[in-house]
Amino acid sequence: MTSSLPWLWMIPILPLTAAGLSAVARKRHRRFAATVAIASMALALALSCVAFATVLEQVGAGEASRQAFNFRWFQFGETWVDLGWVLDPLTAIMLVMVSFIGMLVFIYSTGYMAHDENFTRFFCFLSLFAASMLGLIIANSLLLFFICWELVGLTSYLLIGFWYHKPSASAAAKKAFITTRIGDLAFLLGIVWLYSQAQTLLFYDQGNGCLEPSSLSGLMTQYTGVGITAATGIALLIFCGAIGKSGQVPLHVWLPDAMEGPTPVSALIHAATMVAAGVFLLARVYPLMAASAALPAVAWLGAITALFAASIALAQTDIKRILAYSTVSQLGFMMLGLGAGGVAVGLFHLIAHAFFKALLFLGAGSVIHGCHDQHDIRRLGGLRRFMPVTFATYVVGMLALSGFPLLLSGFWSKDEILHAAHAWKVSQWPFYLGVVSALLTAFYMTRQVCYVFFGDCRLGPGRTAASERQTAGHASVAAEGLSQTELAHEPQESPRLMLVPLILLAAASILLGFLGTPAWPWLQAFVDGEPATLAFGRLAGNGVPEVMAISTAVVFAGLGLGWWFYGRKPARDPRQIDPLERARPDIFYLLRREYFIDEIYEWSVVRLNAGFARTCKWIDEWVWNGMAELVALAAIGLSWVSRLFDEHVVNRGFDETCEGLRAGGRGLSHVENGQVQHYLRILGLGLMILVVLLVWGCYGR
Secondary structure (H helix, E strand, C coil): CCCCCCCCCHHHHHHHHHHHHHHCCCCCCCHHHHHHHHHHHHHHHHHHHHHHHHHHHHCCCCCCEEEEEEEEEECCCCCEEEEEEECHHHHHHHHHHHHHHHHHHHHHHHCCCCCCCCCCHHHHHHHHHHHHHHHHHEEEEHHHHHHHHHHHHHHHHHCCCCCCCCCCHHHHHEEEEEEHHHHHHHHHHHHHHHHHHHHCCCCCCCCCCCCCCCHHHHHHHHHHCCCCHHHHHHHHHHHHHHHHHHHCCCCCCHHHHHHHCCCCHHHHHHHHCHHHHHHHHHHCCHHHHHCCCHHHHHHHHHHHHHHHHHHCCCCCCHHHHHHHHHHHHHHHHHHHHHCCHHHHHHHHHHHHHHHHHHHHHHHHHHHHHCCCCCEEHHHHHHHHHHHHHHHHHHHHHHHHHHHCCCCHHHHHHHHHHHHHHHHCCCCCHHHHHHHHHHHHHHHHHHHHHHHCCCCCCCCCHHHHHHHHHHCEEEEEEEECCCCCCCCCCCCCCCCHHHHHHHHHHHHHHHHHHHHCCCCCCCHHHHHCCCCCCHHHHHHHHHHHHHCCCCCCCHHHHHHHHHHHHHHHCCCCCCCCCHHHHCHHHHHHHHHCCCCHHHHHHHHHHHHHHHHHHHHHHHHHHHHHHHHHHHHHHHHHHHHHHHHHHHHHHHHHHHHHHHHHHHHHHHHHHHCCCHHHHHHHHHHHHHHHHHHHHHHHHHHCC
16 A cells, blocks of 8 residues: 555545535635635645655556555445545546646636625535545545546536526526436446446455456356347446536537536536546446447447537537537547547547646636626637737647647647547548548637637627628528627736636646657556657657648648638628638538537427326326325225214114113112012012922923
């Protein structure tokens, strides 16, 4: 056991304690809530760095890089439920990433939420959110993992619907909670099935854990009734949980609507916590996934999701919604990397994406904050002059997401995924889907930057959508949602508390890429628990130059097309029709409406569920309630019969018997009247009767 392992539990306990302190603090104690929250994340980051250094030292020394600490929780019957935590390269690197980004988001939130009346409650929820994710990362038990998993879902519901007075925020919170529960139900079934087969939910337990060869061999040899192994069935059920949390098709619909929460929440959800939990789940149970036939499904669904979400982002106009669909697309890339390349490939993009997507969301929050809560990119423009720091850092994030060659982390992490997909023996189609997705990513991010930061500032007076359509002479999709807006103040750069996290994240987005290049794949080697070696020859072999050339060409093509459509002649009027809409209004409308997926769900799943609910209501009212009423009527009828029998049979018979006894008593009372001569007459009569009987008895025979 390493020296850092016994106190590993303190990392999630610190923000959990901050959440508890903020929960009992009064609303006016804003500084106290922010201080304890940020301090808890800073201490969690320090402990995470110590844990990371411990694992790094073990890897460098060639020692075993995984240490687990297990303990008994409670007993039922003769069975003990065990929990524990584990420290390995996967845990160490995720702890540092989540605590670092979480701390920056907490600092950013002090400026972004400064004027919110529920400031204290916000930091309470935010701390609980971070604690849940950190607990999930260190869990060495699938049961503890699931407990923290559900806490992540609960806190995301609370934070997405934080501004509950807005109907859209309340609806988005419920949508996120219910949609992810669908995947969680399958996840829970997988947990139960795994426990029934392995008799343990500990990941690692001195050779007896459910992810260790002794358990996996049994799961691989046992077949189900549909012809798949138990390992495959369990892996697919667990994958369904990851589909829900990580917004993969078809359970992606909650993720874009989650933008109704405050921007710091969006940054945490999309970068370091909730959506990363699904990818981390598959990375944690990867031995089970590799022992099953589920990895091809992971790769295929990831490639489809990447292209599907990237195409929708082309036609969105809300600055945060574009980034939301970008997150869905990049999560698809991570799934493709896990399915085709392994844990190191998917995790590299997860870590890189966490930094530049947090940068982009916080940059979007800076834009919204400086432009008086304006989200519509058609209403923005020319902000590079008003917000130079936000513009510079946002461009770094945009280029990293687009995969700009050589200089930024997004290029190396995405290139690693494409290389793995290109070498995948099952099929080349996921590689082609990934290439097209990368092209669309560069295109829609260039479109967003051109709309927001170039051209003229379009925050001035506007007109209603109806008048705009009348002026244009036709119905324009781009005119939907435009409302009359007045420019009270010109855009302003955000305060320093919001800019410092942007600068740090921009620097991390640049530097992180050099830890995972083919020449020096330090991060990949660290995740695999092996020392990294520097070898520039890897850049020239194993198909790396071909994939790098394709990736570079795709990125420049996307950036060039985006600039051709949106940068040469920047938009100067919010009523101006989008160039893509002008070229293909039918396709643009389809993308703008997100392939009508929500409408399809509304007309199928939601209506079916509503119909089923109405059927259940009818059955409850007319069948079960009817049966209950019949039973009640029968009981009432029996009570009436019982009453009649009691009154007219039992009571009347008892009363008549009593009356007869009373009459007999009255007759006997006449006999005992106290007169001696009356008694003598009775005795004489009785004696005569006795003599007659004796005489009859003697002579009658």
